[in-house]
Amino acid sequence: MTANTPALNRRLRRLRRRLAIVSTVAAGGLLLVACGGDDMEGMDHGSGSSASASSTPAAGDNPAPGAFNDADVMFAQMMIPHHEQALEMSELAEGRASDTEVKALVADIEKAQDPEIRTMKSWLKAWGKPESAEGSMPGMHHGSGDMDHGSGMSGMMSEADMNKLQAAKGTAFDRMFAEMMIEHHKGAITMAEDEQKNGRNATARKLAADVVKTQSAEVEKFEKVLDRI
Structure with missing residues (x-):
């Protein structure tokens, strides 16, 4: 499908606002990790006290059973908009991409990331947490915090990047898409590696491991595409 520019831009602005909030939360979280080290294992889901059985949803109703911590919550809140932008980029490939392998990789991205x-x-x-870090910090100012791909944190594309991708077609689109998706994937890999290191929930850490494995392989494929076209 061909994305509508105003609608796409509105979605991008929402994603960037959400990532801006999460970036601030992430900075605070990393500081806590640096100061607290392994002591974070004893913390619950943001209250700062020991986790209790009553604060964990019953296993039958919980798709990620077991204890979780702030790093697990942050991982999900960050990766959701990150994946959503990857799907936005993939939508643009229809009618624009010309390379067979790029089209196949687009299909792989959509197949993996939408279910995730x-x-x-x-x-x-299940954890009783908002989908966006913004929802858990209502008093935070959005202001100048918008992230772009130059922030180095997550590999998110800026609105200008997405507009350039939307304007490209054929081989120019294929090359631009591959370059952007390599950067985007590397951001996801970094976030997933942080979850593997700092997260507590086994299900979340397993998905993070899958992200590292799958997206690292796709980065290699995109790099080969760039060498070829």
Whole structure:
């Protein structure tokens, strides 16, 4: 499908606002990790006290059973908009991409990331957490915090990047898409590696491991595409 420019831009602005909030939360979380080290294992889901059985949803109703911590919540809240932008980029490939392998990779991205978004949303619902870090910090000012791909945190594309991608076609689109998706994937890999290191929930850490494995392989494929076209 061909994305409508105003609608696409509105979605991008929402994603960037959400990532801006999460980036601030992430900075605070990393500081806590640096200061607290392994002591974070004893913390619950943001209250700062020891986790109790009553604060964990029953296993039958919980798609990510077991204990979780702030790093698990942050991972889901960050990765959802990150995946959503990857799907936005993939939508632009229809009618624009010309390379067979690029088209195949687009299909792989859509097949993997759409279900992962639904999965992570189900975790947050079961954990009693909002889908966006913005929802848990209503007093935070959005202002100048908008992230772009130059922030180095997540590999998110800016609105200008997405507009350039939308305007490209054929081989120019294929090359631009591959370059952007490599950067985007590397951001996801970094976020997933942070979850593997700092997260507590086994299900969340397993998905993070899958992201690292799958997207690292796709980065290699995109790099080969760039060498070829």
